[in-house]
Amino acid sequence: MAFKIGLLGLGTVGTGTVQILADPAQRHPLVQELELYRVGVRTLDKPRSVELPATCLTTDLASIVTDPSVDIVVEVLGGLEPARTLILQAIAHGKHVVTANKAVIARYGEEIFTAAAQSGVYVLLEAAVGGGIPVIEPLKQSLCGNRIQAIIGIVNGTTNYILTRMQREGGDFSEILADAQQLGYAEADPSADVDGLDAADKIAILASLGFGGRIKLSDVYCEGIRQVSAADITYAEKFGFVIKLLAIARREPLPLGIDLEQLQIRVHPTLIPHPHPLANVNDVYNAILIEGDPVGQVMFYGRGAGAGPTASAVVADVLNIAALLQVGRSGLTHTDGTPLLDPLLACSHQHYCAIAPMAELVTRFYARFLTQDYPGVIGKLGTCFGNHDVSLESVVQTGLQGNLAEIVVVTHDVREGNFQQALAEIRNFDSIHTIPSVLRVL
Ligand SMILES: NC(=O)C1=CN([C@@H]2O[C@H](COP(=O)(O)OP(=O)(O)OC[C@H]3O[C@@H](n4cnc5c(N)ncnc54)[C@H](OP(=O)(O)O)[C@@H]3O)[C@@H](O)[C@H]2O)C=CC1
Numbered sequence: 001m002a003f004k005i006g007l008l009g010l011g012t013v014g015t016g017t018v019q020i021l022a023d024p025a026q027r028h029p030l031v032q033e034l035e036l037y038r039v040g041v042r043t044l045d046k047p048r049s050v051e052l053p054a055t056c057l058t059t060d061l062a063s064i065v066t067d068p069s070v071d072i073v074v075e076v077l078g079g080l081e082p083a084r085t086l087i088l089q090a091i092a093h094g095k096h097v098v099t100a101n102k103a104v105i106a107r108y109g110e111e112i113f114t115a116a117a118q119s120g121v122y123v124l125l126e127a128a129v130g131g132g133i134p135v136i137e138p139l140k141q142s143l144c145g146n147r148i149q150a151i152i153g154i155v156n157g158t159t160n161y162i163l164t165r166m167q168r169e170g171g172d173f174s175e176i177l178a179d180a181q182q183l184g185y186a187e188a189d190p191s192a193d194v195d196g197l198d199a200a201d202k203i204a205i206l207a208s209l210g211f212g213g214r215i216k217l218s219d220v221y222c223e224g225i226r227q228v229s230a231a232d233i234t235y236a237e238k239f240g241f242v243i244k245l246l247a248i249a250r251r252e253p254l255p256l257g258i259d260l261e262q263l264q265i266r267v268h269p270t271l272i273p274h275p276h277p278l279a280n281v282n283d284v285y286n287a288i289l290i291e292g293d294p295v296g297q298v299m300f301y302g303r304g305a306g307a308g309p310t311a312s313a314v315v316a317d318v319l320n321i322a323a324l325l326q327v328g329r330s331g332l333t334h335t336d337g338t339p340l341l342d343p344l345l346a347c348s349h350q351h352y353c354a355i356a357p358m359a360e361l362v363t364r365f366y367a368r369f370l371t372q373d374y375p376g377v378i379g380k381l382g383t384c385f386g387n388h389d390v391s392l393e394s395v396v397q398t399g400l401q402g403n404l405a406e407i408v409v410v411t412h413d414v415r416e417g418n419f420q421q422a423l424a425e426i427r428n429f430d431s432i433h434t435i436p437s438v439l440r441v442l
């Protein structure tokens with residue numbers, strides 16, 4: 001019995017998906033049961049790298065999501081609209097949905113999953129985080145007996161590709177970004193990658209699965225990689241670190257007498273010590289390190305973007321649904337007739353997680369200062385940090401940039417609020433020219 005697929009989008013990921021469906025040999029036998037029925041695109045006259053019958057392609061995407069013959073809608077359009085509306089229409093018409101769209105899920109997950117539960121359909125999104133890396137399904141299923149403590153990931157392929165090449169060859173940021181776009185890694189608007197927004201969407205999704213509650217995107221602290229310069233990469237290297245864009249979600253330890261559990265959730269460039277497993281994740285590769293009780297640390301590693309890897313995750317979700325449909329066509333239902341969903345695959349969170357303010361974060365910092373080359377400048381910096389309980393692990397002045405001195409400090413673990421107060425005072429010192437970068441250290 002064939003399952004009819006309505007594919008929305010035939011760009012990087014859509015094309016990769018068609019390529020898998022068109023070539024089922026040596027894959028799971030169920031791939032042969034998937035029929036690419038309709039494909040929705042923006043323009044019909046664009047050259048395509050896959051062959052499709054002309055009757056398959058349409059620009060009328062609503063006709064796909066409302067077509068009674070379609071079993072599973074695959075949304076790989078990107079962007080918020082019309083993707084959100086089409087997903088909701090598909091659900092309302094009883095279609096299961098597979099999407100790679102983390103932007104829509106991170107913003108409209110509540111609306112989408114509530115609608116899906118009401119219609120008794122699945123919305124699966126393995127491709128939305130970590131591209132081809134299985135991480136959503138393991139969080140939902142393989143690790144579901146654990147109490148998750150932390151999720152730390154390199155979850156944006158474009159920025160990892162840019163930072164890796166900047167580190168290796170010191171190349172120009174915009175040229176490397178253009179290469180990432182050419183390779184199909186970047187979002188339609190690459191500022192979503194570069195400014196950390198894509199990683200913020202992804203960690204919100206992972207945290208929601210790991211910590212069993214919804215995450216408001218506005219609660220995710222987010223910094224991108226624009227402030228990371230060749231100088232920072234060189235200093236980091238000298239200190240034994242590499243700079244990566246990390247997405248972190250972690251349970252905050254509960255202070256005595258407080259029983260409201262809070263999460264840290266943040267995205268920012270981070271200095272990672274060389275021996276750490278995430279320090280060696282390069283190019284378009286992503287990795288997600290999950291700490292659970294009792295499993296300990298588990299790391300998922302693979303290609304986080306690109307046609308083939310992402311399509312691999314899309315097709316896996318489609319097959320999961322097809323398999324459920326194949327065995328469950330007779331279907332158990334709720335008393336109102338809505339089909340019962342597998343609770344490990346469907347999403348049913350109701351509450352929002354409480355998020356700790358960034359000021360309470362305890363972390364190490366790296367900061368680079370350009371100062372007038374006066375005697376006593378380093379002493380003044382040290383005194384100000386000391387006044388705010390910020391203890392310094394190292395202070396280095398390596399030379400002059402023009403007539404300015406460059407001073408780099410790395411702190412011990414400090415409270416972020418204290419560090420920021422010290423920085424605000426230091427910014428007003430006459431001797432301080434600029435503070436070009438302030439980065440956190442893992
Ligand atoms: N690229 C990647 O590596 C990854 C992407 N993703 C996600 O997958 C999704 C798709 O990304 P990607 O394949 O790179 O995107 P592309 O820009 O390459 O492709 C988008 C496709 O959707 C079609 N489309 C877009 N808007 C409309 C519209 N309004 N009406 C009709 N058709 C439309 C385009 O049509 P046309 O061809 O006619 O222009 C195109 O075929 C995004 O959500 C992205 O975040 C997730 C993981 C990795």
Ligand SMILES: N[C@@H](CC=O)C(=O)O
Nearest residue numbers: 156157158186187305
């Ligand atoms: N633009 C994204 C694509 C995958 O999600 C990235 O670079 O990781």
Ligand code: NA
Nearest residue numbers: 126129131133
């Ligand atoms: Na994935």
